[in-house]
Amino acid sequence: IVPIYKAYLDRSTPPGTFVKQITAIDKDYMGNGNGLALYSISHSSKHSPVFQIDSRDGIISTMGNFNHYNDYEHLNLTVIASDLGSPSLSSTAVVLINLQGQAVKTNPPLTTNISIFQHSYYEVEVLENNEIPLELLKINMTSEFPYDHFRWTISIEEELDPVIKVNSLFEFDPKTSTLYALRSFDREQIAQYSLRLRADKVNRSGRKYAKITYPIVDERISSLEHNECRIVVRILDVNDNTPKFKSNGQPIVAVVPRSATFGYPVSEVMATDTDEGDNAEIRYRLLNEPARLFGINELNGKIRLINSVPTDERVYGFDVKAIDRCGSDDGRSSIANVFVYVIDESKEVRIVLAGKPIEVEQKIDALMTALSNAIQMDVRVRLLEPHIGGLEPATDAYIYAVDFRTNAVMEMEQLQESLSGLQFDALHLQQPYDQSNQYEQQPNQPYPNETGRSSMPRIIELSEFGQTPRNSQSHSASIGSLQIISIVLVSLCGVGAAVATICFMCFRQKRNFWSSSRQQEFPS
Structure with a gap:
């Protein structure tokens, strides 16, 4: 139902005369424009407009003479109230204006026209x-x-x-x-x-x-x-893109020690989706994993052990599936191959680096890149832990290498031999420049090739193959505990023997004393 307003107006009314006020109510929130009603008039193309409306207050007033409407008894005026929402909503009302008085014979003045577009x-x-x-x-x-x-x-x-x-x-x-x-x-x-x-x-x-x-x-x-x-x-957005793993189609290779148990972190897979919203929400699942040895967090792609590692297997293979749309059945998906190698902790390659583990961790990527370029293998870090001994703080880095061509883990003996032939001091000098640290040379300042290089931890030494101070430490700790227990037991036995000897001597002395007392009381 279109609301109808009535108004009465004399034909001789001058421009600027009040006619009627229209009010529209919008219950939406006004702060974002959804609840703000703006008023406009739908003008006829037959004659020049003679009415105008205040866009905010809805007050209708005259803006010209009525010389073209001498033959009309009334005029119908269409008022549109619209908001600034997206999309804009509008309502329409009709104002019925009854014209009174004599006909206007004056020539109409020049008037200004309205905007071309009803909405801007x-x-x-x-x-x-x-x-x-x-x-x-x-x-x-x-x-x-x-x-x-x-x-x-x-x-x-x-x-x-x-x-x-x-x-x-x-x-x-x-x-x-x-x-x-x-x-x-x-x-x-x-x-x-x-x-x-x-x-x-x-x-x-x-x-x-x-x-x-x-x-x-x-x-x-x-x-x-x-x-x-x-x-x-x-x-x-339309879900027209599949998740892409950061491995770019290459298998994901990781290692775990044979002594690893429940909860040990194996690897982390990550996929991205160029869509947005739910179309870019990715969930991860494991496929073709009959050993039931691994589990994955479906939200962040972190793979962990859910059981102890058997002693008869050297490598495990399974797939990780990334599904968008929060893992729904209609989501797009992609699959990455994962290979997990089991390594012997007694045959690991260890390098000693200068600095505490928290400091080394921030710079270790640059060192791994330099070693990878030197031996043409993908050198990675499995574990960082504090180094025992030495005059300066140091870190033990347990590393392994993956062959670029076969995506297989390199034999530890071969990796040790390859690293033994490197000059670590020369390797440190050959590291790439850090472009972010380049600057204009100032007087009495060193050249960028001395201070602008990307920092990486200094290699103190390459430990002998198979030397694992971490395991030796625990072994020494266990031996020390057994020795303490043995000493305590021997001490207890010694104390018990001493107490038994004292008791026996006391008892023998008392028995001799009783015998001599009886002889004195009953002489023969």
Whole structure:
């Protein structure tokens, strides 16, 4: 039901006379524009407009003479109340104005025209990978202006690739006031387009147009001229990308010691998805793992042991599946191969590095890169722990290497031999520059090749193969405990023997004393 308002007006009323006040109520929140009602009048194209409305208060007043309406007894005025929401919602009311008094014979003065566009801002959402051509929206025009009197231009406000032309993306049909999309969009490349539609009169000497001023300051319609409107086209995401592992299709290789038990961290797999929202939420699952030795955290991809490592196997293989859309059945997925090698802790390669473990951990990647380049293998760290002994703080780094060609773990004896032939001091001098530390040379300052290198821990020594102070330590600790227990037991036995000897001597002395006392009492 369209509400109807009534008003009475004399034909001789001068411009600026109050006619009626219209009120619309929007229960949405006003702070973001959703609950702010703005008023406008739908003018007829037959005559020049004689009424205007305050866009905020809804007060209707006259803005011209009624010389064209001498034959009319009443006028119907259509008022539109719309908000600034996205999309904008609107309602319509009719004001029935009864004209009274004598006919107006004065010539009408020059009046100002209204804006070309009924709304200065539009938003539209469209799914990516759309079919073309696609109708995006119809733009409301003021019927006062014939479309063929204007030259219509559309432009993109953002900076795009200069090869891409706006005419190849969008097209506006002034006959139907319709905006079309001419290309299938890809949200991963461009997620939003901000368009500006402009209408210029063919005859530049024509009349000027009044600009609608809204009662609020809205950045969405700022910097727009009276003959322009802004159209924001948002590209919605479609799940058209599969998760990609950071291993780039290569198997993931990890090692575990044979003494590892429940909860031991094995590796961490990570996949990324260029979609957004739920389409980019990835969950991880294990496949083809009959040994039931490994488990994975479905949220972060961390793989851990869920049982003790058997003594008869050297390598385990299984798959990790990454599924987007939170692991749902309709999600896209990809699979990575994982190989876990079991190593003997008594045959590990250990290097001693200068610095505490927390300091070494921050720089160890640069050292592993340098060693990998030196021996043409992928050198990795399995464990860092404090070094026992020495005059300076040091760290024991237990390392292993993976062959780039076969993705197999290199034999520890071969890795020890390869590292033994390296000059570690020369390796430290050959490390790559850290580009972020480059600077202009100042007077009396060293060159960048002395201070601009990426820092990495200094190698103190390469330990002898099979020398594991960590295990020896625990062995020594266990031997020390047995020795203490033996000493305590021997001591207890000695104390017991001494107490038994004293008791026996005391008892023997008392028995001799009793015998001598009886002989004195009963002489023979």
